[in-house]
Amino acid sequence: MINKLINRIGELEAPIVVGLDPMMSYVPNHLIEQGYKDKGENLEGVTEAIWLYNKGIIDAVYDLVPAVKPQIAMYEQFGLEGMKVYVKTLEYARQKGLIVIGDVKRGDIGSTSEAYATGHLGKINIGGKDYRGFDEDFITVNPYLGSDGILPFIEVCKQEKKGLFILVKTSNPSSGEFQDQLVDGRPLYELVGKKVAEWGELFMGESYSYIGAVVGATYPEVGKELRKLMPKTFILVPGYGAQGGKAEDLKFYFDNNGMGAIVNSSRGIIAAYRLPQYASYGEKNYADAARQAVIDMKEDLKKAWVKKSV
Numbered sequence: 001m002i003n004k005l006i007n008r009i010g011e012l013e014a015p016i017v018v019g020l021d022p023m024m025s026y027v028p029n030h031l032i033e034q035g036y037k038d039k040g041e042n043l044e045g046v047t048e049a050i051w052l053y054n055k056g057i058i059d060a061v062y063d064l065v066p067a068v069k070p071q072i073a074m075y076e077q078f079g080l081e082g083m084k085v086y087v088k089t090l091e092y093a094r095q096k097g098l099i100v101i102g103d104v105k106r107g108d109i110g111s112t113s114e115a116y117a118t119g120h121l122g123k124i125n126i127g128g129k130d131y132r133g134f135d136e137d138f139i140t141v142n143p144y145l146g147s148d149g150i151l152p153f154i155e156v157c158k159q160e161k162k163g164l165f166i167l168v169k170t171s172n173p174s175s176g177e178f179q180d181q182l183v184d185g186r187p188l189y190e191l192v193g194k195k196v197a198e199w200g201e202l203f204m205g206e207s208y209s210y211i212g213a214v215v216g217a218t219y220p221e222v223g224k225e226l227r228k229l230m231p232k233t234f235i236l237v238p239g240y241g242a243q244g245g246k247a248e249d250l251k252f253y254f255d256n257n258g259m260g261a262i263v264n265s266s267r268g269i270i271a272a273y274r275l276p277q278y279a280s281y282g283e284k285n286y287a288d289a290a291r292q293a294v295i296d297m298k299e300d301l302k303k304a305w306v307k308k309s310v
Helices: 004-013 029-039 043-061 079-095 110-121 147-160 173-178 188-200 219-231 246-253 277-280 283-305
Strands: 016-020 067-070 101-106 121-124 129-132 138-141 163-169 212-216 233-235 261-265
Touching: 004 101, 004 138, 016 110, 016 283, 029 043, 029 283, 043 079, 043 283, 067 079, 079 101, 079 212, 101 110, 110 147, 121 163, 129 147, 138 147, 147 163, 163 173, 163 188, 163 219, 188 212, 188 219, 212 219, 219 246, 246 261, 246 283, 261 283, 277 283
Parallel strands: 016 067, 016 261, 067 101, 101 138, 138 163, 163 212, 212 233, 233 261
Antiparallel strands: 121 129
């Protein structure tokens, strides 16, 4: 799957993943009204509106980007009805040829970790027949519990030829409360990055490992150091745009061939119609605004990801 992701980025010239994080405040009123009309003013109605919203976004961008990244919490907040829409969104994205990165940030040990890995990446056999749960292509994983929490995921990845993005240095302002703390004179994120590179050697693709890392766009100097520590680790980069990360700060996240990273944008795309530069599209044309935001992001990222001189 990592080889497919890299190939699609190259074909589309777009190291972009669209974060499908549908907060209710982003969903246009006409979709909410439609959801309520179809399903009632309840959880089913709300999640129907979210489904219509997601479908519109996917239809608008699937030919421009290689991947989408649904954040599971935005669906879990609506309970079972929300999870149904999460699954429906995953299935529809796959039908449109998109690679799916499940932003689930799971992490535990032993049988619990194995169960998470099976549910999100693998399959379970019942009565001699295999069944799949969520069936994402990649998921995000929290490494806080160490190898006991990561190795079960890697084993399932090997079986299914799927991948992980392990949290190393996140984009949020308080990430340094733990991630920047010194351990034997080195920040914790460097130790985690070194370990991720070691885990990555367990399952290599053609040029990069199936075991990737999450490194935020908001700390470009950290990204530069981590790229050196993790030369064969594909990097998922949150924090671009709305959180303050700039394209010109990301040049060291990419390798000399302009590969090695994929940059996430969520509200900057899916809620683009709310931004001043796209306000002329209006709520009803939210998907068209999202498409234009992707086109503009693709052009902006050329400042960082075009092939560099060695």
